[in-house]
Amino acid sequence: MDGHHLFRLLGAGAKFDFKRFKQDATKLKLGVATEENQVKDEETKKRKIEDVDSEDDESDSETENKSKVQKTNQEQHHKKSLRKLHRIHVHGTDIPPPFEDFKQLGEMYGLHRLLLENIKTVGYSKPTPIQIQAIPVMMQQREIMACAPTGSGKTASFIIPVLHHLQAPKNLGFRALVLAPTRELAKQTFREFDRLSEGMGFRVHFISKVALAAKKFGPKSKKNFDILVTTPNRLVCMLQSNPPSINLSSVEWLVVDESDKLFEDGKSGFRDQLAVIYKACDANNVRRAMFSATFSYDVEEWCKANLDNVIQVYIGDINAAAKTVKQELLFVGSENGKLLAVRNMIKKGIQPPVLIFVQSKDRAKDLFSELIYDGISVDVIHSERTQLQRDNVVASFRAGKIWVLICTELMGRGIDFKGVNLVINYDFPNSAVSYIHRIGRTGRAGREGEAITFFTEDDATNLKSIANVIRKAGCPVPKYMLSMKKTRKEVQKKMAVSEIPRQRISTVPLFKLQGKERENAVKQMQKVYKYEKAKRLQKEKVLEKRKQAEDGDDSGDDDNDKQTLKTADKKTNKKSHKKNKKGKKLKHSVQTGEGKKKKPKKKKAEQ
C-alpha cells in the first residue's frame, strides 16, 4: 500500500475543497486535469480499478473476518446473557452453547422429527433453564454433573439427548440405563421416556420383578430392548446372580438421577450398588450423566476424578428450595400439638391434593389411623405396603381420588404429582437436603405451592439450617432461629440418618390398646422416655459446665487460672466428643460447639 493509497483510505468520506487547496492539489497532482496527466490518469484509473478489485477482495475477507469476529462476540454475549438471565452457572471446557427454543435442536443437531413433535405434544413449549444448558451438553456427548431446583424439568434434560443418541431401536441389548432411588421415581421416569419417545419404536423397560426380568433380559434373550429405568437394588441382584441375568456392556448412556442420594453410604444409600453397576457398564463409549436437585461434594469430587472432561451445570443457588413454594415454620409445642394443628387445618378447609410427610412407616400408619375418621379422602404410602398397593395409591392420588396422602421419605425424591397444593412436614425433616426435596413436591414446573413445617423443641438441631433455606427462598423466618448456634457437621450427618424418638401419634389411651399394638406402644414410650432422660442429663451437664466457667471467671483476674480452665474445658469437650463418637452418649444431644472448619468457597462459575 503506497502513500497515495493510504491517504485515500484515511480521507475516505472527507470532502476536498478544490478552490481552497488548488495549489496544494496541483503540487500533489490530485484531481487537477492536465493534458499530460489525463493519459496517465486513464492508466492509473485502470490500474486503480484493478487495485480496488484486489483491494476489495482483501477488504472483503477483512470485512468477513471482522463480521465473523463480531458475530462470535455477539454469540458470546448472547450466550452469556442467556445464562445470566436463567441463572445458569457452568464449569468446564468447550462448553456447548445454550439454546432457546426446542426447534433450534432440530437445526443445530438434527433432532428427530418425532422427538420434536412429542416435546410439543407433552406441552413443553419452552425449555426450562436446566434444559437450556444440559441438553446441548449431552447432545455433544459430553459427561455432565447437573444440579437444578426441584420440579425444574431435569428428567426431560436427560431423556431428550438420550433418545437422540440412540436414534432408533437396535437389537444390541440395553444402550441406555437410568437409575433412580425409588421404585416410584423409576416408574415415573419410565413413563416420561414412553411419552417422549412415542412412535419412535424404542423398547423402554422397568424392572418390576427380578425373576421375570432375568428371563426377559437374560443371556438367552434376543436383546431386543433399548432403555432400562430401574432402582439400583434390583439391577445389582441381577448382575450378581450366577451367571449374571443381565448384561450392561452395550450401555452408551448411564444416567444417575438423584445422584447425591445414590452416592450416599450406609443403609439408606446406594453407593455400593452404584459401584457394581458402574463396573458392569464397561463399554468404551459409555457416557455418564449425574442429575440432582441438591449438591453433594462427594458427587462433585467423584465426577471430577472419574468423568471424562466433565461439565458441571448449576441452576440458581446451590441447595436452595424452589422459589415457587411459600414456606412456613409452625411451632406446635408437642406431638399432640401436631395432630391438633392438622385437624385445625382440615377444619378450616385445605385445598387438595395435600402431601403429609412423617419420619417413619409406623408413624405413617398411626397418622392414617387418626385421620381416616376426619371425613377426608386420605391414604398412606410406605415401604411395607405391597407393590400393587403402592401403585394403586399413587395412581389414585394422581387421579385426584385421594386428597391427602400420608407418606414417608420414600416419596420425598423426584415424585412429580401434578398440582400438589400443600406439603405438610408433620415430622421435622432430618436434614436441609431432605427438607428441600420434600417441599419440592409442590411448586413444580413454575406453579405456586405451599409448605408448612411443624416443629417442637426436639427439632432444635436442624432448625437453623432449615430456617436458612426458607430465608434464602425469600420467605420470612423469626430472627431468633437464624441466630441459633450452628450444629456441627458431624452431628448433622448423624441426624440425617437417624430418627428422633417421638411420642406415638394417637388419641387412644394406652390402656385401651391390646396385643401387638399395646406392645409396640409401650416400646415406643420407653424409647421416648430414655431419649428425654438423656437429653435432660445432657442439658444439666452443659448448664453445670457453664456455671463452673462463670464461677471460675468471677473467682479472680488471674490469667493463668483462666487458661487452666479453658484447657480443662477443651479436654472435657474432646472427651465428650469421643464418647459421642463411640456411641456411649446420646445420639441427639444438644450440641454446644460450632464447626470450626469452613469449606473453601467455590470458584465463581462461568455465566
Ligand SMILES: Nc1ncnc2c1ncn2[C@@H]1O[C@H](COP(=O)(O)OP(=O)(O)OP(=O)(O)O)[C@@H](O)[C@H]1O
Ligand atoms: N420445558 C418444559 N415446559 C413445561 N413443563 C415442563 C418442561 N420440562 C418439564 N416439565 C414438567 O415439569 C415437571 C417437573 O419436571 P421433572 O419431574 O423433570 O422435575 P425435576 O427437576 O426432575 O424435579 P425433582 O428434582 O423433584 O426430581 C413435570 O411435570 C414435567 O412434565
